[in-house]
Amino acid sequence: MSIKPVTSRDNPQYKQLRQMASSSPARRKLGKTLLDGVHLCEAWLEHRGRPELCVFSESARHHPEVSRILERCLSMDVECVQLPDALFSPLSQVEQGVALLFMVPVPVAHTTVAPDTPTVLLDKLQDPGNLGSVLRSAAAAGIRQVICGEGTASAWSPKVLRAGMGAHFVLDIVEQADLEQWIASATVPVYATSSHATVSIYDMPLSAPCAWLFGHEGAGISPELLSRVTTVLAIPQQAGVESMNVAAAAAVCLFEQRRQLLLHR
Numbered sequence: 001m002s003i004k005p006v007t008s009r010d011n012p013q014y015k016q017l018r019q020m021a022s023s024s025p026a027r028r029k030l031g032k033t034l035l036d037g038v039h040l041c042e043a044w045l046e047h048r049g050r051p052e053l054c055v056f057s058e059s060a061r062h063h064p065e066v067s068r069i070l071e072r073c074l075s076m077d078v079e080c081v082q083l084p085d086a087l088f089s090p091l092s093q094v095e096q097g098v099a100l101l102f103m104v105p106v107p108v109a110h111t112t113v114a115p116d117t118p119t120v121l122l123d124k125l126q127d128p129g130n131l132g133s134v135l136r137s138a139a140a141a142g143i144r145q146v147i148c149g150e151g152t153a154s155a156w157s158p159k160v161l162r163a164g165m166g167a168h169f170v171l172d173i174v175e176q177a178d179l180e181q182w183i184a185s186a187t188v189p190v191y192a193t194s195s196h197a198t199v200s201i202y203d204m205p206l207s208a209p210c211a212w213l214f215g216h217e218g219a220g221i222s223p224e225l226l227s228r229v230t231t232v233l234a235i236p237q238q239a240g241v242e243s244m245n246v247a248a249a250a251a252v253c254l255f256e257q258r259r260q261l262l263l264h265r
Contacts, residue, residue, distance in 0.1 A: 003070075003080045006087070014087060017055065020103070021091045024154050027106075033156045035102040036094050038065045043166030044102055045072060054080045057088035057099035066100050093158055106156045107173075117145050118257070119211040121179055121190070123221050124151035125246065130217060131155065132163020133247035139167035141254035142261070146171050149179040151216075179213070179225055186211060189230035192221055193253060195243050197234035204233055206257040207264040214250050 006014050019026040020034055027033050032052065035041050042065075044051060054073040060066045061082060073080055083091075088099045120138045125131050131153050138146055148155055155173050183190050192213040193201070213229055215221030226232065235252050237244065244252075 003074075003082050005082045007084060009087065013081065014083070017091055017101075017103070021093075021158070024157055027156070028154070032103055032105050033161065034091070034158055035104055035161060036092050036100075036158050037097045037162070038069065038100055040161060040166060041069055041100055041102045043169055044104055045069070047166070047169035048104070048107070050076045051078055051102035051104045053103035054078050055083060055088070055091070055101040055103070056080070057083055057085045059085050060088075060099040063098055066098060069100065094162070117188075118143050118209050119145045119147060119188070120250070120254070121182065121211055121213040122146065122148045122152045122215075123179055123213060123225055124149065124216040124219070125214065126151070126153050127217055128153050128157060128159035129163045130245065130247045132160045132165070132167075134214065134250045135160070135164040135171060135173070136167040137247070137251040137254050139164075139170050141251075141258045143254065144170070144172055146173045147177045147179065147182055148173065148175045150176055180228065183211075183213075183225065183228045190228070191253070192226055192229045192232050193235055193249055194220075194226075194232045195234065195237075197232040199231065199233050200236050201233045201253055201256050202236070204231065205260070207260040210257070212250070212253055212257075214246055217246055 020030065020032065035044055051073065054070065056066055056070065070080060085099065091101060092099060120134065120143050122134065125134065135146060135155070153160060155168065155175055161168060188209045188211055190211045190213055213221055213225060235244065235249055
């Protein structure tokens with residue numbers, strides 16, 4: 001397949017890209033999203049394979065990394081679209097990045113979780129940067145399943161994808177899940193954290209499969225869900241210091257679990 005130049009703002013394909021770049025409902029309706037930049041596009045090729053569409057600007061065409069990606073896409077018969085820089089700019093939210101996008105289908109996740117699968121549960125986590133960071137930590141810590149409850153930010157939005165840095169492509173992500181129902185049917189212990197808890201995560205055996213529940217940046221985990229977890233744990237921190245960011249707390253918990261798993265191998 002050859003490269004297709006698009007030069008008009010009225011081109012139907014370009015209009016669709018503009019809509020996808022700015023509208024979460026449009027992405028959900030299509031079941032697709034946009035990957036912005038070289039890193040995410042390379043990660044998709046490595047873990048998921050062929051994208052549906054490759055889009056790049058005129059000035060980026062001869063960039064070494066874009067050239068390599070473009071060559072791979074053409075070899076896989078991917079439709080490749082070249083845009084003038086002025087048309088590409090509204091599609092990207094990355095400042096001073098390399099002008100490259102993939103359009104890809106949002107992977108359909110399994111709706112059930114194996115009882116022995118380490119899992120992260122997210123209750124109304126709303127900041128895209130925090131959500132992407134949690135996904136990134138989960139993937140790095142060996143978690144493979146993330147269950148997002150209602151009210152959590154769209155995991156496949158461009159902002160969350162950028163913050164996740166490719167973590168999405170090695171995770172099974174379920175969205176709009178009923179967390180209360182999931183916890184009720186879980187066969188693994190479910191842990192949450194609170195500054196008021198008396199048991200430290202460093203005193204809790206975590207080498208067996210478990211699930212972690214993390215909540216809203218300001219309100220935290222809903223009382224209803226918190227009452228249903230197995231144990232509420234504390235992350236010891238300096239007295240008089242504001243509680244840590246949810247993404248940082250998740251990283252501490254997940255890597256303490258990872259440390260214990262490695263010790264028991």
